Amino acid sequence: MNGDEEAVNASLPVRAEPVYEAELVDDAPPVPSFVSGRLFWQRSRFVPVAFKSRQALKQAVRDVLVGLARSPFTFAGAVGRGLVVCARAWRRWVRVHDYREAAEQAEKLADKFVEIRALTLFRWKVSGAVAAAAGVVLLVADLVYGSLALWIAGGVGAVALAIAGRRKDGAPGRKAVLAGPRTLTWTMDPQVLVDAFRDAKLIGKDESLRLVERASRVGAGWAITVDLPATRKAADVIKHRDALASALAVDEVQLIVERVRGRGGHAGRVFLWVADEDPYSGPPRRTPLLDVEWWDAWQPVPFGRDARQRRIDLPLVWTSLLIGAIPRQGKTMAARLAAAGLVLDPHTRLYVFDGKGGKDWKAVDDVAHRFVCGDELHHVEQVRDYLVELVAEVQARYARMSALDDEICPESKITPAISRDAGLNMPITAVIIDEVQVFLENPAKIVVGGKKTTLGEYIVDLLAYLARKGPAAGIVVVLATQRPDSQTIPSRLRSVLGSRFALRVMDWRDSNIVLGEQMNTRGYDASALLPRHKGVGILRPDGDTDAGADSLAMTVWTDYLANSEWQEICARGRTLRESARTLSGHAAGDDTARPIDSAAVVKALGTGEQAVDLPEPLASVVRYLGDEIDEREFVPTAELVEALEVEATAFARQMGELGCRPVRHYVSADDGEVKRVRGYLVDQIRAAVTEISSETGPT
């Protein structure tokens, strides 16, 4: 994934050693005296931060000038507030508010009524007398000294009111610690950051941070790199990003926390970037694909930008992509961006299936080898037939690749040269399915290889095969769904989809379904994205690709591709295919599926291992555990009760009846503390599943 070079360079950490406690890292050798004088000046606690660098001074002068220009308005506002404050205070006083309230609380208001009334009358009289006296004094002063006296009195009164109405600490809320360029607080002392980390409980009271890189402007925000104390992990800062955002008094969308990896990085080094404002507001950006004649599908496809405006490209070959979101968040847009790169490569073959049946994908009609648009039974059957065709194609490709000599095909994997060789007929082939749940949930009963199943289940098996075995043979699977739940996208399909992109979803469970188990506890929860952030999602690139090597996940705002632009790209894709003579299938007017050896396909899928109908709540537990059923040793009861939303006692009884008895087990909590909690041994859950399966057999 290629970032914007300039931004990347600006964010690279500087040398790390030696590092001094709570000071800027500076590993320069002994310096001449005039330089060390400057260093002393910069480090001295007695010199205001604004005088420590030219940049700071310039900013401070700019802030003072802005403050002066605004002062008449600030003063008028303060006088207005002062008037309100004084009027309220006088009203409370004249009505004997405090006494009245105390009497009310003691339920003695009736007893004290006469007394309160007398006091109120007295205070009204005092008020009247003071007002009259003030009036007389002003009149006399006017007569003796002229209107100047009135001006002076008015001025003093206004200043007094402005003081009463000034904004007091805390009234406008906490101020951002690393704030935008117009405030003076940006010239912060490193101690402010240390305090924020302490407040967020990311470091202890006696621990400190080491600043590897001084705070500097990067894009529209402030960047800083810090080293945590040796006992702390950068991953925990990412996990508790919202606590740090609160301590820094900024919205969490404005705070980007990344680990610094590779050379110059380590598990305790954190890069922070605080945006001046919501980085996902403003007009969307058009995709650079509109400016290119064609695209090489082997290159990562331009997908969007991160908060720091760095380009994020998405590798598609040798991986697959799952996109999940609630409706209207930009799923189709994301899928179309991925597709656009492939459309613009004339040596790519496209299978496009749209379960929504609208206009979104209509334009691809002109380039797709197979195209199905709709959610009727015959559409679903067509999708099944084309997927069966592809599974057979994958098998045939493996057979053909093993027959190729080592020079052309060194490791039973497709190469750019193989994919573009018309004679070998193994182009990169993308299966793009929007609203995939329409096909995966189809309940029509069918028999495959002598076993009863549903059309939806069969399509799951076909897609799981393609996502598992297809990438090395040049198959790219892109699935988009508005129902990212474990029933719709079963774990056997999910677990083989390499890259994930989650736009806003309903809750953390759905987010984990798209991004992977436990991703919310690692600080990546797509349910926390804002509804107004259309096209913004969390991208978890395939760990096997370059893009996934450095970061686990990142927030990306996808590029924008209007319908007319999408049509333009598809039209260009057709022209490119016509000149390369690669137009085929549907786009060339041929929709007939190739004859397939369905027995070989069934064998490849291994449909003999069909799932059995497990009784509840075991079925839900197995669904919840997903692939973790093979990885985890123990699952706490509390976790299951919360995730499955069941009643604890009934759940324990039903699990007991199915042969799963709770035990006490040691687990380490998020804060590292080891606790003994009740729960189930996953071994026992697996044993119960095996036993029930052997009793009932596949359905």
Ligand SMILES: Nc1ncnc2c1ncn2[C@@H]1O[C@H](COP(=O)(O)OP(=O)(O)OP(=O)(O)O)[C@@H](O)[C@H]1O
């Ligand atoms: N990157 C983006 N920047 C700005 N707006 C976007 C972006 N992506 C999508 N949108 C807007 O979000 C809205 C929904 O987009 P889209 O149709 O792709 O969503 P969807 O999730 O596929 O919706 P549905 O579930 O109805 O199919 C559209 O109005 C689109 O203009």
